[in-house]
Amino acid sequence: MSNSIQQALYHHFSRPQWSELRKSVPLTLSQSELESLRGMNEKLSLDEVTDIYLPLSRLLNLMFAAKQQRGLIVEKFLEQKAARSPYIISIAGSVAVGKSTTARILQTLLQRWPEHPKVDLVTTDGFLYPLAELKRKGLLQRKGFPESYDMKMLTDFIASVKAGEPKVNAPIYSHVTYDRCHDINQTIEQPDILILEGLNVLQTGLDSPVDIRRPFVSDFVDFSIYVDAEETLLKQWYQDRFLQFRTGAFSDPKSFFHHYAGLSDDEAESISANIWDTINGPNLNLNIQPTRERAKLILQKGHNHQVNKVLLRK
Numbered sequence: 001m002s003n004s005i006q007q008a009l010y011h012h013f014s015r016p017q018w019s020e021l022r023k024s025v026p027l028t029l030s031q032s033e034l035e036s037l038r039g040m041n042e043k044l045s046l047d048e049v050t051d052i053y054l055p056l057s058r059l060l061n062l063m064f065a066a067k068q069q070r071g072l073i074v075e076k077f078l079e080q081k082a083a084r085s086p087y088i089i090s091i092a093g094s095v096a097v098g099k100s101t102t103a104r105i106l107q108t109l110l111q112r113w114p115e116h117p118k119v120d121l122v123t124t125d126g127f128l129y130p131l132a133e134l135k136r137k138g139l140l141q142r143k144g145f146p147e148s149y150d151m152k153m154l155t156d157f158i159a160s161v162k163a164g165e166p167k168v169n170a171p172i173y174s175h176v177t178y179d180r181c182h183d184i185n186q187t188i189e190q191p192d193i194l195i196l197e198g199l200n201v202l203q204t205g206l207d208s209p210v211d212i213r214r215p216f217v218s219d220f221v222d223f224s225i226y227v228d229a230e231e232t233l234l235k236q237w238y239q240d241r242f243l244q245f246r247t248g249a250f251s252d253p254k255s256f257f258h259h260y261a262g263l264s265d266d267e268a269e270s271i272s273a274n275i276w277d278t279i280n281g282p283n284l285n286l287n288i289q290p291t292r293e294r295a296k297l298i299l300q301k302g303h304n305h306q307v308n309k310v311l312l313r314k
């Protein structure tokens, strides 16, 4: 999308301008909140939390309140109470950009609002077709591409959560077995807020004539975030994580990639570069980045995952 269109659609903030907007959000996090944030990612800097994620949590609090106000107006108009419906936040972006880390930071911060909302987190990875089905369909080298997800299952799931159903199951994906878990689900029980994180949450499937009659994830989403970075950085972060996995996920004998555990640095560099160049990079350019300007908010990251620019829809 051209720069002039981005100018027309978004308010632009430099990092200092954005961090100013923290305003009344308390500066300090309790010791246990700090520990829970640190525990999720030891590389996460606390400046990042205060400068970027606290203002974002303030914005989301205001947006959430506006949605509740709107609900009250509808109830007044109808002269009856409406069924409860969770506020849904989606987080999109490339493989390895930090969607799940962003989602977990926001979950921690949103839970500490004075209203103490119940905030649940779901990743769309669980809605990838099971490995056997991907193999059958010849999609093993297309994991993460739109056709590798059961989009009907995903939109049915989000519709049930939005409808306020008491218990809704979501499938869980295992990065160890590289497959959907067959014996466990995640059960979502009427949260106040649901954060839905995945590559595909801004995709519409409009290029397929069959899909046009189907709802999109975005039909159920109240606020959408796209986490953005240059591809050279993304590839580096992907490769860094791949190298770390040799002593983590790959070392598990149950791991689909157990044979990668013994790779030398050079071998791991070249295999991960190849996976990026043949799968995750093309998916970014063809299917993920083109959805960026559908988001209400864009976080632009630079080196070390530092957010240096924020764009907010006018």
Ligand SMILES: Nc1ncnc2c1ncn2[C@@H]1O[C@H](COP(=O)(O)OP(=O)(O)OP(=O)(O)O)[C@@H](O)[C@H]1O
Residues within 6 Å of the ligand: 041, 043, 044, 045, 048, 093, 094, 095, 096, 097, 098, 099, 100, 101, 102, 237, 241, 304, 305
């Ligand atoms: N804010 C951050 N500060 C420092 N490191 C981060 C931050 N966010 C993510 N990372 C690191 O970047 C890598 C990718 O992060 P994460 O797993 O959250 O990405 P993702 O977008 O959810 O990836 P995927 O789509 O592959 O599941 C991890 O190694 C993580 O530790």
Ligand SMILES: CC(C)(CO)[C@@H](O)C(=O)NCCC(=O)O
Residues within 6 Å of the ligand: 095, 125, 143, 144, 145, 199, 275, 279, 280
């Ligand atoms: C599970 C997805 C699709 C998304 O998180 C991704 O992590 C993935 O597995 N991509 C396929 C190529 C790879 O192994 O990185």
